[in-house]
Each structure stands twice: as structure tokens, then as C-alpha cells.
Amino acid sequence: IDEGDAEEVRRIVAELKPADIADLIEQLDEEDARKFVAIEGTELPFEVLPELEDGSRDIVVDALSTEQLAEAVSELDTDEAAFVLEDLDEKERAEVLAEMPIADRLALKAALDYDEDTAGRIMQRDVFAAPGYWNVGQILDRLRSVERLPDRFYDVYVVDPSYRIIGSVPLSKFIKAKRDTVIQDLCTPDPIVIDANMDQEEVAYLFEKYNLISAPVVDESKRLVGMITVDDIVEVVREEADEDMLALAGIAEDNSINAPVIKVARSRFVWLLVNLGTAILASFVIGLFDATIEQMVALAILMPIVASMGGNAGTQSMTVAVRNLSTRTLTTATALRAVYKETAVSIINGVAFAILMGAATAVWYGLLAGQPRSEAVALGGVLAASMIINMLCAGLAGILIPLGLSRIGQDPAVSSAVFVTTVTDVVGFFVFLGLAAVFLVG
């Protein structure tokens, strides 16, 4: 389609919803995406921009002129406009802002003044609030006449004369009320109020916990400055869960399909480098026992099993710990119970696999490979003992390392994996080869 027929493209796109157009653009490669923007020109609906992923949005924003971009951005809600502009560099951003009408410009600048990933960034500034002494009829009439209302809202916020929140009334409750009801009497008292500087992860936690649809945002002096709606929160929840998951695999930055290769390679390089350190440390431990291995090559064959089982068991407890930390079910109160549980689980599985592999090794070396029976049994025993020890260490490392990192204020998702792997590799190789050196070779 994209090769020639501009008319046809415009006709098809005109029937799509913005989210579908965004999907379409994401499926195109860079060259086609630029052509597409050129064909659409000013007919491209501005709502497409916030729906795009980072990589694709960069391409589209690049392909638009400053005037086109300024026009698109002033049509968007402040939270979405800020989202589109935050990735631009200083100079481009200033140019776009300069092209915008003054009211939109000021609102947008205020939004950009809040740190990224705070409530202030994801909130909408247009918000409807009514004084507590108004009645339902007055508010209805006001709603019908007021111009600058948010596109969609779900609660009527009730404020005192200094614009502090007294309560909120869901629209579905408001709509059922008689015209002469005073709004204050409908209020859910003590509503959840979001501080503009609150981290978005915290905001998402509150929304999820209290099943909120929208919540008022206040500044330091507790005055209403905006609102956050749940559709933004769905994205935050997805984003934060993604971040945890990618962080566990050592991926910190944008790895979307349209991110440039070199950027992706660089973002993964760092993690691989850290892991190289771990691997070298493990090699060093093996190196300590080179004389032992030389005497009994079977050790080199079996040692990856001990390390790998420990690594997997450690990853399991670590993943559970990281998730429970970020959903806040793992807290100071439950930490001790969680550690006890991981210990118990590790011992159960450690013993199970120790019996399994210890017996299998003894049988294999004794009967099939024809080694002396006592040596085969001793090898099986060393393998079994080191598996129990390593899986126990793995389970403990899997819970204690994330707990420790979060206690000292680090994000456990980012760096737990490398510490846990280090523990399981080093302990695995050291215990197995060490026991072998003492009981088998020495």
C-alpha cells in the first residue's frame, strides 16, 4: 500500500481509530513510517501521538514540522502532551512550546516542571470541582455551561473555599441524586488524595488497592491542581511490571522493536559485562581446584549440574521475592515468614534432587562406566551433599538479597539476579570441588 496510492491510504486511515493507526505505524519500518506521515500530513489525528511506542514516536515526531507538532500538542490533554514532549531535546521542545498558544504553553510548562514518573506528570490539569454548599441542580447547570472541562471525568470533586478537597462524588451517584440535594451530603468523606510529587508506582498502588477510577491531585499546600484517571494507571501498571521483568534480565532501557540496534546492543552490554565478572569469579573458583580436576575429569563433567540447579532454584525464589516486594505483600512483618518458607522449600527440593542425582551418579559410574563401586558411591555422595548445600544457599540468597537491596533503598529487580547467580555459581563450584578434593582425590 505504502508505495504509491496516497488517496487509497488516506481513505483507509480515515476509518480507523487513533489506537489502530498507531498500531499500523508501529508495524511499518522506519522508511515506510516516514512516507506514511508525509502522505497523511495534517490529516493524521493528533491522538495518535501518545498511543505510539517510544521508538515509533521518535520517527513520527521527527517527520512532522515544528508547527504541525505544536498544533497537535496543544490539542492534547496536558498529561499526554507532556508525555509526547518529554523525549524531545531541550531545543526542539522550546521551539514547539514557542509555537503554542500561551495558555496551553503555561499549562504544559507547569506539567513538565514535575519530575518524570511522578503524579504531576501523569495528571490532567483540567478538573471540575464544586464548593460543598452547592446543590446537585446548581452543579448540573454549571456543568452544562462551563467550557473548559476534561474530555472525560468520573467524579465530582468537592472543595472548600481555599480549594482544598473535602470529598468526592462518583458521577453514577451524583446522577441519581435529586436536584435539591446539597453536594456535601453525597460526599464520600476522606477520599484518597494524591500528592503531585508522589511516584507513579505509589499512585498505581493506591489505585489498585482502593479500586479507584479517578483521584484528585493536590500540591504541597493541599490545594487541588489536577486529577489522575485510571486509564493512565493501566499503562503505569503495565510499564512497572515490564520494568521489573526486563530488569531481572538486565535490560534497563527502551528495547522496543523500533529502537536502534546500536542503542539496544549498548543497553545490554553493561549487564553482560557485569555477568562476565561473575563468570570469571566462578572460573577462578574452579581454577583453585585444577589439580583435583586433572585427577578426576568426571568432576568437570558433573560440576555444571550443581551450579545450574542452584541457579534455577535461586532464580525461582528471587522472582517470587521481587514480585512480592513490588506488590507489597513482602514487608517487614512477613519477611521472617518468607525466609522460613524459602528455607523449608529449598531443603525439601534440595534433598529430593540430591537423592535423585546422587543415586543416578553412583549407578552410572559404578555399573555403566565400570569405576570401582566405593569410588562411585563416594562421588554420588559428594554430588548429593553439594546439591543440598547449594540449593539451600540459593533459596536463602533468592530471598535475602532482594530483601536487603530493598532495605537499603535499591530497586531489587535491577541487581538481584547478578548477586544471586554469583552466590549459586561460586558456592556450587566451591562446595562440589572442595568436597571432592577432600573426600575423593586427597
Next chain:
Amino acid sequence: IDEGDAEEVRRIVAELKPADIADLIEQLDEEDARKFVAIEGTELPFEVLPELEDGSRDIVVDALSTEQLAEAVSELDTDEAAFVLEDLDEKERAEVLAEMPIADRLALKAALDYDEDTAGRIMQRDVFAAPGYWNVGQILDRLRSVERLPDRFYDVYVVDPSYRIIGSVPLSKFIKAKRDTVIQDLCTPDPIVIDANMDQEEVAYLFEKYNLISAPVVDESKRLVGMITVDDIVEVVREEADEDMLALAGIAEDNSINAPVIKVARSRFVWLLVNLGTAILASFVIGLFDATIEQMVALAILMPIVASMGGNAGTQSMTVAVRNLSTRTLTTATALRAVYKETAVSIINGVAFAILMGAATAVWYGLLAGQPRSEAVALGGVLAASMIINMLCAGLAGILIPLGLSRIGQDPAVSSAVFVTTVTDVVGFFVFLGLAAVFLVG
């Protein structure tokens, strides 16, 4: 607190919101939680039940009598009631249902007839719909008089005489309209409609894509049967992301803090067993080269580095692929581009680390360990070559395995990791030891 003073406990709990009480119960151990339920008795707000995590809910449900449970369940919305009952066994569930008023019982049975994780399970059955020819005034009057309305709703659904959806009107738009406006004229035409049998993951995808707050649910004959609201979707998004993340670590079932130890151990055992298979396969590959290792123990020391770097690189591409598959940015259209990109990234990082480690090894063995210079250079070269090959295979396996699994209808999050690790271990050991056998020892 929980040891004695019942009065005090009741007083404190009375001031908390249901979500906070649920949090409190989750922090208690099993014995204390039972005591807590006994103290609270009928004063425990029924809204607490759906807020609890699986493990804790089992304990509370267990501690309640059948009558208490039936009463609590009939007070809840159908979606939440179904959620509480779905974990009970057949007999308990039948007993609870038998205690409930007939209308609630029928609604709940209908909800439980839908498969778990479908739209029918998470929808609410109470829903407000108006015929297209009514005007805003008529609807307002009706809303004020009707009894059985959902607690909260966000859109007025507009239906034709056979109860099929024509459109929907957000409350915030409805409220601004004049009383004599015909509702059909306010409708957003062609609204997103959810099929009751749709998978909840699909539903979440639609909500996220189109920023929905609520959506009507229809049966096979396209008749309106309920609605889904976004607060349930936030939980689905979190749940599905959690599932992906835990599945990657080989954890399929409930691993919450209150799940029984033996259940957790068993759920992890299976994955560890599968991984044991992988580890044994890797050992077998090493075993093929035991004569080579015997001649040059340095190989046993270095081989984990090759396997471990491959494993990490593979995990990186795999994690990105799994996430992109589940957010649907990785599709048939973008698959080829993604494969190309992973290849490029793998080659870049593979070459970088090959140079780094190849040189380091040559220097270490040549200068510090005092081996003959030509042998040290050859060892460095073999290590470098096998790192490039293994990291390339890792990158390709990381993208192709999840793609292949999803093509044949398997969940890529569940089984990708084990295949990717198998590839990187087997290829890593085989290529490194094989090249060494040919170029160094032979």
C-alpha cells in the same frame, strides 16, 4: 493486639477501609488470621474477601461458617462473588449457593458457567441500558427511580429493542447534555463490545489500547449481558504480567506468602526437574570431550564462561521477545525485523566480548601462567570464536523459540527459558570443547 483485647481490635478495624483490612490480614500468620476472623465475626465487612490474596482468602473463607459466607457473597457484585467462590471445591460451593437468595444464586451460577479467565467471569451482571429513542430527561428520571443499579458505572449503554448495543455515552458527556436531547444523538457509534467468552487477556488488551473505562459485554446472539469496568482490568494486567514473569522463572502456581510450603515446593519441583534434564544433557556434551579436558584442564576452567555469557544473552533477547509478544508489538509483520535486529545485536556484543575475553585469556595464560605463547594465543582464539558463535545462537534462540512457541499456540513465557538455556549450554560447551579438541589438543 491479636492476643487478647477483642474490643480494641474491633474498634481499630471499624475505622479501616476494606482494602486496608485485607492488607492487615495478609500480614498475619495463619493462626492469628483465624483468631482475627473469630473476633470480628459478622462485623468483618464482606468487601474484604475479594481484596485478599488466594492464600489468605482460603484461610478466611475456611474460618467463616457457610451461612456467613453465603451472606457475604450475596452482598458482593457478581464478578467479585464468582471470584471468591471459584476456588472452593464443588461441595462447599454448592452449600454456599444453597444458602443464598434465589436471584443472587441464579446470577452467580450463570457467572460461574463461564470459563475462568474469560470476560463472562470478570463482568458485572447489573448494567444500565436505555433505548435509543429516549431522551436525557427520561433517562435521568429512570436512573433516580431504578433500584438494582451497579454501585458505580461510567457509561450509559444505548440498545435497540432486542437489547443489542447501538452505542454508548460516557456519563461526563451525558451529564452535560440538555434534558430534551435524544440519547441516540449523543452516542459514540461503533463502541468496543466484548464477547462474554473472550479471554481476559484479550479484554485487557482492548481496554489498554482504546483507554476504556467500561465496556458492554454481549452473548453469542450479541445481546447485552453485563459490563466490565477498568478496575477489574488493572488487576488482570497485573496478574498477566506477573504470570509471564513467574512463568519465565518456572513458577506456575500460587506462590504467595501464605501458600503452604509443600504446595510451593511441588510447584517448583517440576521446573527444576526439567532443568535437571538440560543440565544432564550439557554434562553429556562435556563428557564427549573428557579426553580433551584431561589433556588441558584450562578448558574446564574456562568453559562455564562461554555457557554463562550465552545464557545471559539468550535470556535478554528472550525476555524482550516474550514481553513484545504479550503486548503484541511482536507480530507476523515485525517478526522478520525483530530477528534481524537480534542477530545484529548478538553479533555486536558477541564480537565485543570475544575480543575482550580472547585477549584477556591469551595474556593471562601467555604472560602470567607462563604457558607457551602460541598455545596461549590459540586458546584465546578458540574462546573468542566460541563466544561469538554461542552469543549469536543465544540471540537467535532467544527470539526464534518464543516466536515458534507462540506460532504453534503455546504460551512462550512458560517454556521458552528451558529451551533457550538448553541451546546456550549445549552449543556453548560443544563449540568451545570441540574447537579446542581440533585446534589445541588434537
